[in-house]
Amino acid sequence: MKIHEAEARELLARAGLPVPDAEVATTPADARAIAERLFAQGASQVVIKAQVLVGGRGKAGGVKLAATATDAEATAAAILELTIKELPVRRVLVAPAATILREIYLAALIDRSTRGVLVMASAAGGMEIEEVAAKDPSAIVREVAHPHGGLLPFQARRLGFGIGLRGELLKQFCAIAAGLVKVARESDADLVEVNPLAVVQAPDVPGGERLICLDAKVTLDDSALDRHPTAAVWRDADSEDPIDREAREQGISYIRLDGSIGCMVNGAGLAMTTLDLVTRAGGRPANFLDIGGGARADKVAAAMRIILADSGVKAILVNIFGGITRGDEVAKGLIEARAQQERVVPMVVRIVGTRAAEAAILLREGGFETANSLDEAAEKAVALAAAGGGR
Amino acid sequence: MSILVDQHTRLVVQGLTGREGGFHAGQMAAYGTKIVAGVTPGRGGEMGLDGTVPVFDTVREAVEKTGANTSCIFVPAAGAADAIAEAAASGVTTIFCITEGIPVHDMVGALAVVQQYGAHLIGPNCPGATTPGVNGLGTKVGIIPASIHLPGDVGVVSRSGTLTYEAVQSMTDAGIGQSTCLGIGGDPIIGTTFRDALELFAADPATRALVLIGEIGGSAEEEAAAWAGEHLKHLPRVAFIAGRAAPEGRRMGHAGAIVSGASGRAADKIAALEAAGFKVAASPTELPRLLIEAGYTKR
Numbered sequence: 001m002k003i004h005e006a007e008a009r010e011l012l013a014r015a016g017l018p019v020p021d022a023e024v025a026t027t028p029a030d031a032r033a034i035a036e037r038l039f040a041q042g043a044s045q046v047v048i049k050a051q052v053l054v055g056g057r058g059k060a061g062g063v064k065l066a067a068t069a070t071d072a073e074a075t076a077a078a079i080l081e082l083t084i085k086e087l088p089v090r091r092v093l094v095a096p097a098a099t100i101l102r103e104i105y106l107a108a109l110i111d112r113s114t115r116g117v118l119v120m121a122s123a124a125g126g127m128e129i130e131e132v133a134a135k136d137p138s139a140i141v142r143e144v145a146h147p148h149g150g151l152l153p154f155q156a157r158r159l160g161f162g163i164g165l166r167g168e169l170l171k172q173f174c175a176i177a178a179g180l181v182k183v184a185r186e187s188d189a190d191l192v193e194v195n196p197l198a199v200v201q202a203p204d205v206p207g208g209e210r211l212i213c214l215d216a217k218v219t220l221d222d223s224a225l226d227r228h229p230t231a232a233v234w235r236d237a238d239s240e241d242p243i244d245r246e247a248r249e250q251g252i253s254y255i256r257l258d259g260s261i262g263c264m265v266n267g268a269g270l271a272m273t274t275l276d277l278v279t280r281a282g283g284r285p286a287n288f289l290d291i292g293g294g295a296r297a298d299k300v301a302a303a304m305r306i307i308l309a310d311s312g313v314k315a316i317l318v319n320i321f322g323g324i325t326r327g328d329e330v331a332k333g334l335i336e337a338r339a340q341q342e343r344v345v346p347m348v349v350r351i352v353g354t355r356a357a358e359a360a361i362l363l364r365e366g367g368f369e370t371a372n373s374l375d376e377a378a379e380k381a382v383a384l385a386a387a388g389g390g391r
Numbered sequence: 392m393s394i395l396v397d398q399h400t401r402l403v404v405q406g407l408t409g410r411e412g413g414f415h416a417g418q419m420a421a422y423g424t425k426i427v428a429g430v431t432p433g434r435g436g437e438m439g440l441d442g443t444v445p446v447f448d449t450v451r452e453a454v455e456k457t458g459a460n461t462s463c464i465f466v467p468a469a470g471a472a473d474a475i476a477e478a479a480a481s482g483v484t485t486i487f488c489i490t491e492g493i494p495v496h497d498m499v500g501a502l503a504v505v506q507q508y509g510a511h512l513i514g515p516n517c518p519g520a521t522t523p524g525v526n527g528l529g530t531k532v533g534i535i536p537a538s539i540h541l542p543g544d545v546g547v548v549s550r551s552g553t554l555t556y557e558a559v560q561s562m563t564d565a566g567i568g569q570s571t572c573l574g575i576g577g578d579p580i581i582g583t584t585f586r587d588a589l590e591l592f593a594a595d596p597a598t599r600a601l602v603l604i605g606e607i608g609g610s611a612e613e614e615a616a617a618w619a620g621e622h623l624k625h626l627p628r629v630a631f632i633a634g635r636a637a638p639e640g641r642r643m644g645h646a647g648a649i650v651s652g653a654s655g656r657a658a659d660k661i662a663a664l665e666a667a668g669f670k671v672a673a674s675p676t677e678l679p680r681l682l683i684e685a686g687y688t689k690r
Binding site for chain 1: 495551634638
């Protein structure tokens, strides 16, 4: 689950990491009050940042500077009117503008290959890390945190030296790098990315420079949300489609695509394979849908509602290989769903494995079109969709 | 012969007294797997599986009293990583974790304990492994339906569950039997990788051909392909990769893609496998034919 910059900032702040003295506003008047406070504390300018879960908000006009409280109010009003990549802006973050000397990239993330928490740093902050990796892979330094001890001090030093830091900044960097790993572990985050980690002027510290986490991106592990009740309320309802929400609440894994053949499958690998074979047979899948293991009739009916909510669906392919899932339960669910559904769409059903014989009897009695092999099912579904004007 | 599970497997089921654990233990026992113990903390002293299997509070006790050498974990997600660590620290050498939805940071810690004790972990979120035997019996650990198997000499390794069943069924239908079928699980962090599995199969004299079933995401297939190209020249090998038509970028945060290398697309994986001498199928139903084309002969 992605969370907004404002909440990511809060996670870093709770861990004692240096973040801007920012606050969230939902109205222009609130933005003005926050700006007044920041100016009173010595800010020369404030930055107003739209809180939306998409990239490119700066280009879309969602990040603006303001030099006075009145200016801040007007700017916040304008940004709160915006819709960025179809997402309405409901909140802005108001922060003191920083004078940036240099930008660093720093991230802690779960890495499949090393099977641990990987920490990556680069002196080329401010740009996308993929860009850095493509241009100059040697500019990125990496350490895998200790599985129980977190990022150890020598590892943090190696990263800091690796991107050319010395003295006071190195010390600050080491504390922040270890802190990101701590945040990742304690918040169950897949990704904690600070970009930029900015070097700013700080007359009050030795060396006259200081590091600050100017922007942060955090993704939380969906499997661990149960043990973070505060994080669960951070789910952005605006960025979630109602159908996606129903699927999530039903425990169904659903991704909408733009084709005409609705697919209902058990198991992610088999679901992907079903999409592949529909595509190979000349059709276009309308969705990825995995009903999971052991689905009962009511879950099958819910999956059918989710598929049919997409008006582009002209045919449905049901492909079930029973293991934990019982074929007869799926057949009952399909019969139940058909009795309830408002829109009639042709369907081809393939059920093999556990209780397939019982399922076959139910399907035959119900008059369902069936298929034996997966290839045959895909071809039939494509033909049915074509007959219905889809492809 | 086979890999990981066979007639010497002495299985402890962690979570035997639960609904899933109890049901699948019954299925495993019916197929011929020797289940010697169950573990449920607080339920020690009871008898599970219709009164035939002793239940212990700790895995250590189960190992000491029954000689269990393999574990199958059905413990709910919140406690499953701890169950893995307990099994490894108690002398179990082969650990299958069926549980799905384990928080990924928990797995980082559990895997370190597994490595410390030198155990083999398969999964989590995997269907387990089956070594088919004669007369419809054999050894299975996990949840793979017994009915799809035929004893033989083709090793199968897969990241998926039901897709594996599909592929194995198509082999069985074509009269091609399996030495061992292994599902390694689809989570971001797993114990046994494709490469580890290929190494195990390569050392098994009873395995005369290989089937690898991969998916988009990560770079485990590419890493396995690179190893296979060097070391498996003597074995006919075929593969299937799911997700050719899947949209990109729907699962991981953006920094994930670069550390995993070539970005995990199906086309990259297929190219890597073909370069390593695998024949890659466009549908699981083509696997039996491709095995024959790759030089495999039924015995």
